[in-house]
Amino acid sequence: MTDPATTTDRPVLTPPDGHRKVLLHSCCAPCSGEVMEAMTASGIDYTIFFYNPNIHPQQEYLLRKEENVRFAEKHGVPFVDCDYDTDNWFARAKGMEWEPERGIRCTMCFDMRFERTxxxxxxxxxxxMTSSLGISRWKDMNQINGSGARAVAPYDGLDYWDFNWRKGGGSNRMIEISKREEFYQQEYCGCVYSLRDTNRHRREVDRKPIEIGKLYYSKADKAD
Incomplete structure (x- = not known):
């Protein structure tokens, strides 16, 4: 069977300074699927680093992680499972509970995850190091790249790769891969405050609240 990771017509990627070894911070399988396949197609030696203590509740965290592990194992990619230190995350988020998406709470969250990475x-x-976070159109690319640059600044010889994973059809391939693999489809960014605000909006437009663990991408939706 042909591996789609090596057959898609993608440009050859070159990490900073021509290095071929990369640590990929992954937030979830849908966002990282295209990033992983793009790096595989370019012959880059990468390892996934899963550190996302923001994800709430734990059921959602485990679903996202397990999907990411499944896809990594399929491609034979090393997977580093980091701590789910939610107490630390909530301590850093204190006072930012009502900040909007893409605000200072999100900057804190990116900083925290990238510092550990x-x-x-x-x-x-x-x-x-790089991250799959920026492939989502719901994220602020400049905000993410700023956190990446700050995270690597204390370490000589470590670069943050700010490649725009959305370009060249990356965002579309992300959805195609998610449908092909039938990934779990999360319906909010991840944290308890995002879940709260998303459900509040759903009530306002007469939609049912999010049911964790229910929605998956479907191969039948490929033509949508």
Whole structure:
């Protein structure tokens, strides 16, 4: 069977300074699927780093992580499962509970996750780190890249790869891969405040609240 990761017509990617070893911070399987296949197609040696203590509740966290593990194992990609230290996340989010999406709470969240990613990269010989977070059209690319740049600044020899994973059809391929793999389809960013605000909006437009663990991408939707 042909591997779609190596057959899609993608440009050859080159990480900063020509390095071929990359630590990929992954937030979930749908966002990282295209990033993973793009790096695989370019012959990049990468490892997934899963550190997302923002995701709430734990049931949602485990669903997102397990889908990511499943796809990593399918491609033979190393997967680092980091701590689910929610107490630390809530402590850092204190006072920001009512900040809007893309506001200072999200900056804090990106900073926290990238700081841990950068530390792991530094301690384990990775010259480059990047993230799948920026492929989502719901995210602010500049906000994410700013957090990445700050995270690597303390470490000589560590670069943050700010590649725009959306370009060249990346966003469309992300959806195609999600449908092909029938990934779990999360309906909010991840944190308890995002869940609260999303459900509040749903009530306002007469929609049912989110049911965790119910919605999956479907192969039948490929033509949509």
């Amino acid at each position: 950068a530390l792991y990269a530094h301690e384990n010989g990775f010259p480059v």
